[in-house]
Amino acid sequence: MENLRSYLGGRWIDGSGDRVDLFNPATEEVVAGLLPDGLDYAAALAYGRAKGGPALRAMTFAQRGAMLKSLAGALHAKRDELLDIGMLNGGNTRSDAKFDVDGAIGTLTWYAELGASLGDGRWILDGQPVSLGRSSKVTAQHVLTPRLGVAVHVNAFNFPAWGLAEKAAVALLAGVPVLARPAPATAWLAARVVELFLASGALPDGALSLSVGAPGDLLDHLGPQDVFAFTGSGKTGAMLRGRPNLLASGTHVNVEADSLNGAVLGPDVERGGDTWTLMVSDLVRDITQKAGQKCTAIRRVLVPRDRLDELQEDVIERLLVVRTGDPRVEGVTMGPVATAAQLEHVREGLGRLIASGAKAVAGGPARIDGEGVAASKGYFVAPTLLRVDDAASGDAVHSLEVFGPSATLIPYEGASEAVALLARGGGGLVTSVYSEDRAFAAEVVMGTAPSHGRVTAVNAKVAGAWIGPGAVLPQLIHGGPGHAGGGEELGGARGMGLYLQRTAIQGYGPLVEYITSSGVRAG
Numbered sequence: 001m002e003n004l005r006s007y008l009g010g011r012w013i014d015g016s017g018d019r020v021d022l023f024n025p026a027t028e029e030v031v032a033g034l035l036p037d038g039l040d041y042a043a044a045l046a047y048g049r050a051k052g053g054p055a056l057r058a059m060t061f062a063q064r065g066a067m068l069k070s071l072a073g074a075l076h077a078k079r080d081e082l083l084d085i086g087m088l089n090g091g092n093t094r095s096d097a098k099f100d101v102d103g104a105i106g107t108l109t110w111y112a113e114l115g116a117s118l119g120d121g122r123w124i125l126d127g128q129p130v131s132l133g134r135s136s137k138v139t140a141q142h143v144l145t146p147r148l149g150v151a152v153h154v155n156a157f158n159f160p161a162w163g164l165a166e167k168a169a170v171a172l173l174a175g176v177p178v179l180a181r182p183a184p185a186t187a188w189l190a191a192r193v194v195e196l197f198l199a200s201g202a203l204p205d206g207a208l209s210l211s212v213g214a215p216g217d218l219l220d221h222l223g224p225q226d227v228f229a230f231t232g233s234g235k236t237g238a239m240l241r242g243r244p245n246l247l248a249s250g251t252h253v254n255v256e257a258d259s260l261n262g263a264v265l266g267p268d269v270e271r272g273g274d275t276w277t278l279m280v281s282d283l284v285r286d287i288t289q290k291a292g293q294k295c296t297a298i299r300r301v302l303v304p305r306d307r308l309d310e311l312q313e314d315v316i317e318r319l320l321v322v323r324t325g326d327p328r329v330e331g332v333t334m335g336p337v338a339t340a341a342q343l344e345h346v347r348e349g350l351g352r353l354i355a356s357g358a359k360a361v362a363g364g365p366a367r368i369d370g371e372g373v374a375a376s377k378g379y380f381v382a383p384t385l386l387r388v389d390d391a392a393s394g395d396a397v398h399s400l401e402v403f404g405p406s407a408t409l410i411p412y413e414g415a416s417e418a419v420a421l422l423a424r425g426g427g428g429l430v431t432s433v434y435s436e437d438r439a440f441a442a443e444v445v446m447g448t449a450p451s452h453g454r455v456t457a458v459n460a461k462v463a464g465a466w467i468g469p470g471a472v473l474p475q476l477i478h479g480g481p482g483h484a485g486g487g488e489e490l491g492g493a494r495g496m497g498l499y500l501q502r503t504a505i506q507g508y509g510p511l512v513e514y515i516t517s518s519g520v521r522a523g
Contacts, residue, residue, distance in 0.1 A: 002032035004191045007210040008044035015039060015213050022188055025091035025336040026326040026370060026378045032188045036214040042221045044179060044209055048150040051206025052177030057146050060122055064173050065115020070202035072108035078196055082161060082189060089188045091335040093327040096290050104165035110474040111169040121520025126502060140506035141516045146175030147501055149226030156231045157183035157338050158293040160190040166490060167229055174499035179209040185339045187212045224249040227499055234258040237485050254498050257485035258401045260299045260425035264418050264444055266435025267304040274460035279434040282468045283407060284318040287383050288334045292405035296430050296470040299401060302418050305411035312387060312409060316362045319383045325371025332371055336379040337404050343379040346404030350384060356396035358386040358408055381405060391421055398424035415440050419447035427482020432456040432469040453480035493522035
């Protein structure tokens with residue numbers, strides 16, 4: 001059995017207190033454990049500021065990029081081991097585990113290449129020099145320089161590898177040390193990732209720390225030069241964002257929270273055509289991949305009223321062949337949700353949606369037995385398709401995210417109603433429009449853009465090259481307004497903005513140019 005430790009202040013720490021067990025969610029067997037208490041966060045953060053920060057800031061972007069490339073290589077070398085942990089502790093099918101681990105490797109690799117392209121600079125020149133008078137003697141140059149604190153990353157349970165790596169890649173490339181705290185339930189994979197990172201020898205001392213323990217007073221020690229990035233529930237994110245010390249010190253905070261992501265089927269789309277097939281495939285994937293535990297998964301499916309029955313039939317046909325069970329059993333295509341608490345959340349949420357007027361046309365809130373698992377063991381729920389016939393009745397479908405294998409079909413009439421229904425979600429990470437009609441697609445895409453961090457326009461031309469709306473890409477921002485937390489991560493060089501301070505340097509033109517000459521223009 002694996003006993004997890006934290007890595008703080010340049011050493012591994014066992015912790016203290018009552019043991020917290022980690023489970024195999026398919027069998028409910030204990031697979032690992034940790035001791036949550038006894039962690040000195042004040043000292044750990046001071047160590048990162050004193051050791052990791054100066055070391056990273058002394059490196060060029062190219063050197064930081066080479067560091068990230070080594071970290072990606074360290075994960076790739078142990079990929080099979082990491083996949084096994086994801087299956088055992090996360091309840092992932094092998095395909096789902098690949099989605100997590102390969103996402104981590106891919107994001108590190110992409111930011112490594114960005115670092116190489118930025119070259120020998122140590123900070124970023126933001127825009128062109130600006131003349132401040134009638135002559136060119138007095139000018140100004142905006143610069144982005146690494147903040148002098150530590151980036152504290154609190155990550156969710158669903159992507160223990162990718163979630164840790166995507167945040168760390170951006171912060172480390174920006175020149176800011178990281179203290180990562182994964183969700184305890186699936187922390188085994190995150191801890192192993194950090195072990196491999198440290199064993200690679202690529203990281204300067206103090207550049208990366210790990211806490212697998214209780215959060216304790218961690219956030220109490222953050223100040224004006226630190227950064228806090230949180231992924232999790234909207235309720236928790238709002239509470240953390242409002243902590244008095246974070247508000248008083250102006251700590252940079254980024255929250256990525258709940259999202260009732262949408263998908264819109266255009267009225268022009270023919271049943272059985274490529275665009276129709278893409279939508280059905282994306283929807284079924286998002287219901288079943290990671291047992292629906294993705295922040296980008298499609299939750300609300302807007303369908304022309306006269307096409308509801310057709311789409312329902314085709315989606316159910318695909319769901320009926322899904323095999324739910326222990327992901328280590330050959331042929332199983334969907335595993336359990338991650339924890340007992342998560343199972344109860346899903347079952348309760350589905351019950352609330354049904355009570356508000358939705359109808360379960362496939363699956364439902366009942367706990368089911370998984371293939372290859374003893375009866376009544378494991379955190380299994382069937383892939384579930386809900387339907388409402390009156391989009392205006394009740395608000396639950398537009399306000400309650402069930403973070404599990406489910407989606408709801410909702411009728412609409414016309415582009416304007418589709419936009420209005422999407423907006424009722426209060427802000428989301430991603431929505432998708434499936435249509436060959438350019439005018440319809442443009443109206444919905446631009447109408448819903450203010451409510452979402454990312455909008456995808458899908459038609460038959462992308463068949464064969466389309467990866468679906470659920471993949472979080474390092475080139476594009478990840479985040480969204482309102483209900484989704486109001487944050488932004490990734491987005492290429494944009495992602496580094498969370499960890500950089502924008503400053504206007506003004507004065508005698510040649511002197512300003514000399515002072516800022518070690519910077520590089522990004523993008």
